[in-house]
Amino acid sequence: MIPGMSAADPSSLDRAPIKVLLADDERLVRSGFKVLIDVEDDIEVVGEATNGAEAVEQARATRPDVVLMDIRMPKVDGIQATEQIVKTHGLQHVRVLILTTYETDAYVFEALQAGASGFMLKDAGPAELLHAIRVVAAGDALLAPRITRRLIGQFTSQRVAAQAAEDRLSVLTQREREVLALVGQGLSNDEIGSELCLSPATARTHVSHAMAKLGARDRAQLVVIAYRTGLVSP
Amino acid sequence: MIPGMSAADPSSLDRAPIKVLLADDERLVRSGFKVLIDVEDDIEVVGEATNGAEAVEQARATRPDVVLMDIRMPKVDGIQATEQIVKTHGLQHVRVLILTTYETDAYVFEALQAGASGFMLKDAGPAELLHAIRVVAAGDALLAPRITRRLIGQFTSQRVAAQAAEDRLSVLTQREREVLALVGQGLSNDEIGSELCLSPATARTHVSHAMAKLGARDRAQLVVIAYRTGLVSP
DNA sequence: ATGCACAGCCGTCCGCCGTCGGAGGACGCC
DNA sequence: GGCGTCCTCCGACGGCGGACGGCTGTGCAT
Known part of the structure; x- marks a missing residue:
């Protein structure tokens, strides 16, 4: 031995x-x-x-x-x-x-x-x-x-991709990111409003702005973006 | 050496x-x-x-x-x-x-x-x-x-979790799973209809059934489920 | 054969969502 | 002070989304 x-x-x-x-x-x-x-x-x-x-x-x-x-x-x-x-x-x-x-x-x-x-x-x-x-x-x-090398390479590359995807969110304001995170969990506008102590109208405004900035048409597409960027965990 | x-x-x-x-x-x-x-x-x-x-x-x-x-x-x-x-x-x-x-x-x-x-x-x-x-x-x-052991353990455990989550989809019909996959990519009902060669109304029905079976209220919540179950990749 | 259950398909009605425009206040910068 | 950005809020309009009922075809059981 x-x-x-x-x-x-x-x-x-x-x-x-x-x-x-x-x-x-x-x-x-x-x-x-x-x-x-x-x-x-x-x-x-x-x-x-x-x-x-x-x-x-x-x-x-x-x-x-x-x-x-x-x-x-x-x-x-x-x-x-x-x-x-x-x-x-x-x-x-x-x-x-x-x-x-x-x-x-x-x-x-x-x-x-x-x-x-x-x-x-x-x-x-x-x-x-x-x-x-x-x-x-x-x-x-x-x-x-x-x-091991290839596994690590794949691991880090997907991390880097998540990092790059996260840059898409850089155009959003802090508040819009918060709202996006809640949209990503499937909450409605009213629920987002009460969750963040906002008027439902304000929640709608933030959602609307997020959609415009990210090129999303639906709130469903916002959920997709939230997951792809890693803003919400699996 | x-x-x-x-x-x-x-x-x-x-x-x-x-x-x-x-x-x-x-x-x-x-x-x-x-x-x-x-x-x-x-x-x-x-x-x-x-x-x-x-x-x-x-x-x-x-x-x-x-x-x-x-x-x-x-x-x-x-x-x-x-x-x-x-x-x-x-x-x-x-x-x-x-x-x-x-x-x-x-x-x-x-x-x-x-x-x-x-x-x-x-x-x-x-x-x-x-x-x-x-x-x-x-x-x-x-x-x-x-x-290595812990890394593999983490890797497989998240796979197992995805497997368990995928069982939630067992109540869906094949067609409903197809529709759910498209919903998970952010497609609208009309887009799903032309993608699967269906009337938009039929696409809506499948979406509706999927929501009822999975306890989702929105199509946004359907997107959440689609990602959590791993039906759509990150 | 009849009844039943289920999957798939379709049309109609109502509500929430999303858009637009406007408006006010807080903050930082030139 | 003037300007820009961000956050907040409101009201009204159009449209897609989701709920409901009805229709067909298939398979199964009695």
Whole structure:
């Protein structure tokens, strides 16, 4: 074991070994992982599966700590299998580590949504893979660096977009923004008036001004703008 | 160098060493990192800073590949410094790796938004830290496993919430959902009618039914529901 | 076959919404 | 003081929106 990389498992000797289930349709890949894992003292392979359905069966039978799951597999794919495993009663402790060749964004999203704890690419080094298994077994999560980068990029880009959209509201006065926020929650003019201690006529004026400035025709379109700019939360 | 962990830098010997700038207000922390880094052949410390302002100066002077940045620092904090560095013309190649004791969600978000490429906790092992430096220097990104876990948890939880909210729409007919989607984009009844090849009166009926079933009074409130359920994207 | 329920479609009536014009007061700026 | 901006308020008009009832067709059950 590599010194210093053991944050997830500082004393491997006095614990039960991490039980791993391999799910991949290619025999060569499985045997490769198996020899890689078997030389480690603190990790052992307890089962293998060649498709998603088998993976679910094996998970129920062997109750592993970690499932190394490929995505593209015959019959049931890895993402569906992941969903079934983590939703099975009594198998909540099982962590799924996706291991695939493709870094398609859609795969990553679906896999995480399905309940995967990690996402690694097959071009990762052996030590990275072993480290990932230990991290996931400890209940933490881990993504391949390239995936992390893209995830962050997407995260920040949508933040920037929200920032840019928020600039559309810069033409509004403070009061108009307040009114817009209430319109964004579906309030009527009268409700806005009593909420802000205004005459309903004044509320209408502010709504009207906001619509004119933002190019909205309806108050419905104002709601759309309020959501798109992030003025009102989901 | 550890075999297998070198995916980010497979052949360290035939490249220029990674230049690292240390930014931390505690002398002990800096010296600790320095001895850790200096024993590696492919990484070298080219400067040190004790606060955010110094970090920006040093980054301009030494043009490092990676800045190891603490968050809590006097004068200018690490997040502000990160923002200034990555926005400085000619310093876009500089990657910032946040290294802090606290895993507060707000810190993580702000740091990533500011342009950081990684976020590690100070309780990480030496090998993890060195690996993180190499990953970030290679242009990829990396988060501490605990951070990754929380990020994924937040990501999926909001997905699950959207899923639960979507059940509200189960009472609607297919046609009504279509109409609702268009209402959610701010379309008028006439526009919906021509969009779906309907009489405007029919569009109104569907809108009316959707409102009755969902407990909405306005079409504005329908827009709110459409966004909250995720029927229309942000 | 009859009755029933539901989805879809349409026309009509009333009310709120949105527009326009006007008007007053508070504040800051030249 | 004059000017501009913002907030507040009012009244009247036209129109879209929403409610209501009626009509058709389909599927299901008795």
